[in-house]
Amino acid sequence: MFTLQELKRSALISLWFVFLTFPIMVVKVNSIEKTVQWRWMNVVYILVGSFVLSLLFRYFLYRKERQSGEDEQQGDNTGRSLIHRLLIVPKYRNMIYGVLLGAAVVFPFLTSSYQVNIMTTALMYVVLGLGLNIVVGLAGLLDLGYVAFYAVGAYSYALLNYHFGLGFWAVLPIGGLLAALFGILLGFPVLRLRGDYLAIVTLGFGEIIRLVLENWGDFSQGPSGISNISRPGFFGIELSLEMAIVYIYYLMVLFVIVTIFLVNRLQDSRLGRAWIALREDEIACQAMGIDKIKTKLAAFSLGALWAGIIGVVFAAKTTFINPASFTFLEAAIILSIVVLGGMGSIICLIICALVLILLPEYLRALSEFRMLAFGAILVCMMVFRPQGIIASIRRTYTYKPRNRDEA
């Protein structure tokens, strides 16, 4: 399958790579002794490495194209993966969910508290992704400022705890509702915007919140942040640090389950259908009697609600927050969870969140190259599986109308 032409192309690519990386990989200037070190061996490594990688890349691309061609010929049923076929049958699906739940429950007993901590973070991103999925995946409103609501939740807990000594459980609904309120506040000015324009305004909104938190020292203590935030209480019992970590982990598992349940219901409701219709065609949607304003605001505020709740959990988990936790990078990660998750399918989004959050943690072995590896993996995902890790079985749900005569 490797023709001479292919090999020639890869050879050219590898030469180009050598040229590109020459200054950083080969030349090393020792500024103290004022000498230049030439590491010629690196040229060989890069030459061989990029040659092999480019061949592999093109091979997979070729295979993918051939496969999708075959899928079209055979109809859509046969091309499905094993996981796909398992998820369709309710019995297997419930079994998979059961196994996942079991694994989640025993996880803290099998691993260290470091692992539990990472997993808690990953679960937080699952919920954030599910929340943003309402706005981006269902209602089709590209929101780049989602992290602002997360910040609102976190700061409302931190400040209420700092000033008034309010506990986690008291602030949880307050934080969520405050974030939802901010969602509506953001929603009003952007009602008429779509696509790129909406993205830019929401991006600006996210930055505004962060900059206010950074600069309004009297209110938020600025960049130094707020520390000593109480951990969540457990019926008034003081928990040791390790116990607290496990406790928050279980809380997050619970939150994830509740969120999946509620988001599922939202999706299958009258409101969920209205969101999808809004995404598909705004004018037709209005002409069919859907109140655009109400529907959009509902999407923004419900999405923000989850961000706010997770913000509260975040503040309680780390016991310290500052504006640096709520940068655009954070928003971009949440958005990539939704996008890579295939826009709209819940199970896929969960897997994606876990991969995206856990991967950088476990890639720590690669030390300074881990973000590079992370980026490479993202690029590969977009090239090879643009529909998400598991493409949604069916973006929309179907109904089997019952027959009146039988009743």
Next chain:
Amino acid sequence: MSETILEVHELTMDFGGVRALNNLDLDVRRGEIAALIGPNGAGKTTFFNCLTGLYLPTKGDILLHRLDSGKKISLKGLKPNKVTEHGLARTFQNIRLFPMMTVLENVMIGRHCRTKAFVIGAFFRGPRTRREEEEIIEMSHRILEKVGLSRFENDFAMNLPYGAQRRLEIARALATEPVLLLLDEPAAGMNPYETIELVNLIQEIAADGQSILLIEHDMKLVMSLSDRIFVMDYGKKIAQGRPEEIRLNPAVIKAYLGEEVDA
């Protein structure tokens, strides 16, 4: 003579210096099929857009008679969704379905303005919400059966053949239980066979007592379907009457075919 359900008074719409609609008067009676015809660019679609709240008319008024309450409601300046709620449902000249939703879901969207469940209902899914959902599904299913699309129920709307997409648009509009159904060139781009099917469908719908106002280019279709015809040219109404009157009206012939040149 049956009661009037829609009155349009002196409707005028300006786009900058262009007067797209010029003092247009029109009325639709209950149970009839009225048609609005005119050459390209006469302002027919603008008229529909004014009626359904997509454009705000410069001048004039649109009154909808609610027969149940006996009240006249002005639709001028209302949001499109409010207009639909009051009982005016439309289709679009260039099909605007929700392509990534199933056929059934498309019709279910039409039920939106007649149902209520919101966030709380979605979360808790109480008995009332569930009953409402069932009613939505059942009604949508029945409408699909009526327009002959029930076998496509679970297909994506974008995968339907062209003629079926047109009919789905009509089904979706019917699901809002309109007082008056507005059809914007329903036969545009259809082949003769599909057109005949469409005529039958429109007649069936009208036979159920549905009042219809349609815009159409196809003269044959208009003549065979409509009870009354309004003719527009350059934003003005130039004639109105029964099909046989319109056929012989010199102003209409002039607008469509041009003036005879004296040799």
